[in-house]
Amino acid sequence: MSDVKTVFGALDNYQKGGVEVIDDDPRNYVFSNVFEVAARSKPYERVAVGKNFEYVIEAVRAEGTSPWYACAHDEFALVMDGRVEVRLLKPETPAVVADKAGAVALGAPPVGRKMGRVVAGRGHMTLLPKGSAYQFHADRASVVTIQTIQGEVTIERWADICQTG
Amino acid sequence: MATPVVEASEPDNYYGYRRFRKGKFEFQRDEYFVHIRWPKGTHTMAADVFLRALQRDIAWNFFYGTVNFDGVFGTLNHYGTVDIFAGRFNDAYRKAGRDYNETYASDELMATFKAMLDDWTNRGYDPFAAPEETKHPYGRKDGENRRAIERLRVTAKRMVGLPGDTPLRSDAGGYPVNRHFADVPQDRPEIHAEPGFENEVSAFNLFAYLSRSDVTWNPSVCSVVKDSLYCPTSEEFILPVEHGNDRVEWFMQLSDEIIWEIKHKETGAPRARVICRAGDICAMPADIRHQGFSPKRSMLLVWENNSNAIPALIQSGKAPVVPVVF
Numbered sequence A: 001m002s003d004v005k006t007v008f009g010a011l012d013n014y015q016k017g018g019v020e021v022i023d024d025d026p027r028n029y030v031f032s033n034v035f036e037v038a039a040r041s042k043p044y045e046r047v048a049v050g051k052n053f054e055y056v057i058e059a060v061r062a063e064g065t066s067p068w069y070a071c072a073h074d075e076f077a078l079v080m081d082g083r084v085e086v087r088l089l090k091p092e093t094p095a096v097v098a099d100k101a102g103a104v105a106l107g108a109p110p111v112g113r114k115m116g117r118v119v120a121g122r123g124h125m126t127l128l129p130k131g132s133a134y135q136f137h138a139d140r141a142s143v144v145t146i147q148t149i150q151g152e153v154t155i156e157r158w159a160d161i162c163q164t165g
Numbered sequence B: 001m002a003t004p005v006v007e008a009s010e011p012d013n014y015y016g017y018r019r020f021r022k023g024k025f026e027f028q029r030d031e032y033f034v035h036i037r038w039p040k041g042t043h044t045m046a047a048d049v050f051l052r053a054l055q056r057d058i059a060w061n062f063f064y065g066t067v068n069f070d071g072v073f074g075t076l077n078h079y080g081t082v083d084i085f086a087g088r089f090n091d092a093y094r095k096a097g098r099d100y101n102e103t104y105a106s107d108e109l110m111a112t113f114k115a116m117l118d119d120w121t122n123r124g125y126d127p128f129a130a131p132e133e134t135k136h137p138y139g140r141k142d143g144e145n146r147r148a149i150e151r152l153r154v155t156a157k158r159m160v161g162l163p164g165d166t167p168l169r170s171d172a173g174g175y176p177v178n179r180h181f182a183d184v185p186q187d188r189p190e191i192h193a194e195p196g197f198e199n200e201v202s203a204f205n206l207f208a209y210l211s212r213s214d215v216t217w218n219p220s221v222c223s224v225v226k227d228s229l230y231c232p233t234s235e236e237f238i239l240p241v242e243h244g245n246d247r248v249e250w251f252m253q254l255s256d257e258i259i260w261e262i263k264h265k266e267t268g269a270p271r272a273r274v275i276c277r278a279g280d281i282c283a284m285p286a287d288i289r290h291q292g293f294s295p296k297r298s299m300l301l302v303w304e305n306n307s308n309a310i311p312a313l314i315q316s317g318k319a320p321v322v323p324v325v326f
C-alpha cells in the first residue's frame, strides 16, 4: 500500500500560497484561491477568478438549487469540492440569441425536453452544451469552477479576492 | 514542400553521437553535456536539461512565445517561422552585443530538432518523465527511445471523452495510475442521459485522467470554449524550460504545490516567486518568464487564450501585459 498523499483543497480545508515579491507588484499575478472565493460568496454567485480578454473562469459556491441558466456556447463545469447535480434541458425555442457571450440566468424554468442529468464529484468535469439550459443542485456547500465567456452573470470583485500586498 | 534538409555528421568514433548544424549554429553532445556554438560564442548545457527542453519544444511545436532552454539558448515562435537564439533574452549578452539570432520556417528547424532528439536520446531514457521514473541520459550512445519521444500531445476538440474526441485513459489503454497519484479516486460521474442526448450529456473524471498521465510538463488540451483552452498537465521536478509567453496565461493549481520562479522576460532579472497550492489561481503576465518546481507530482491547469491576434496587441501596447487592472 502506497503512503503517498495527494493534497486537494476543500471549502473548509485549503492552504493558500501567495506571491513573494522580489521586485514586482503582487497585483500583476491576480492571485486568489477558488475555495476562499467560494467560502466568501453567496450561493451561485459566479465570481471571475481568471480572465483573459473575453474569456473567464468563474468560481461558484454551489449550495441548494441554482437558477436555470442558458448559454449560446459550450461551457465546462469542474467540481473542485463536494457533489453537484447538473440538470440539462433543451429549450423548445432558443433561450439566448446565437451570438450572446456568457451565461444568462433565466427568470423561469424554460419549456423544453429533458436532456438528462449528471451527478459530479470532486475532479469531475461536465459539459454544459451550447444551446441547452442547465441548473445546479448541491445538498451541501460545494465548489465549482466554470470555463466560459464573461457575461451578464459574471461578477468581478478583483480587489476583494486578490493579493494586493 | 520539399523535405527539410538536416545537416548531420557521421556518428562520432568515440561518443557515437552525430553533430548537427543549422545555419551557423552547431550542436554536439558528449557523455554529459551538449555544446552549442554560434558565430559570437559557445555554450554548454547538461545533456538531460537540454534533452528535456528540446522534447518540450518539439512536442509543443515551439509553443507560445519564447522557450528558453536556459538563460542563454532557446526559440521564439512567430507561428510559421521561428527564431533560434543565443543570448537574445540575456541582459549581459545583449548589452555586450553577443546575442545571436537566426530565423527559419518552423518545419525546417523542427526537422533538425527532431533528428537531434532522436540521435541523442538513449535506450531507457524518457525526456518526458520525471528523473525518478527514468534512466539517466548520460554516457556514450546506446540505442534509442522512439516510443517515448514520438508521443503525441493530446488535443481535445471539445472535451476529453466525448464520442469522436480524445479518449479517456485506462489501465487497458496503457495509462496506469502514476505512483505519486496512487490515492487519487478513480470514480466516475453519474451520467443519466435521456434518449437522443447521449452525445451531449457528458462528463468525465479529470483528476483521474491526470493521475494517469505518463508525461510531465506537457499541457494538453482537455476542454475548449472557442479560443479558451484548458490545458491541464501533471508536473513533477522542474519545468524543463523558462517559458516567456507572448500573452497572458493562467495557472489553477488542482492538487499539491508548485513554486514558480518569475524573471523579467527580456533581461532575466528575478521579479517574484509564486507559491501555488490546491485551489490557488494566478496569472502569468506577458512580460515575464516562468519556471516551476513541483516537489511531488501535482496537477496543474494551464489556461491559454489561443487567439492569434493577441501577440501583436500586446507588442504594440494596445493590450496590457496583465489581464486585469484593479
Ligand SMILES: [Fe+2]
Residues within 6 Å of the ligand: B243, B245, B249, B290
Ligand atoms: Fe507557460
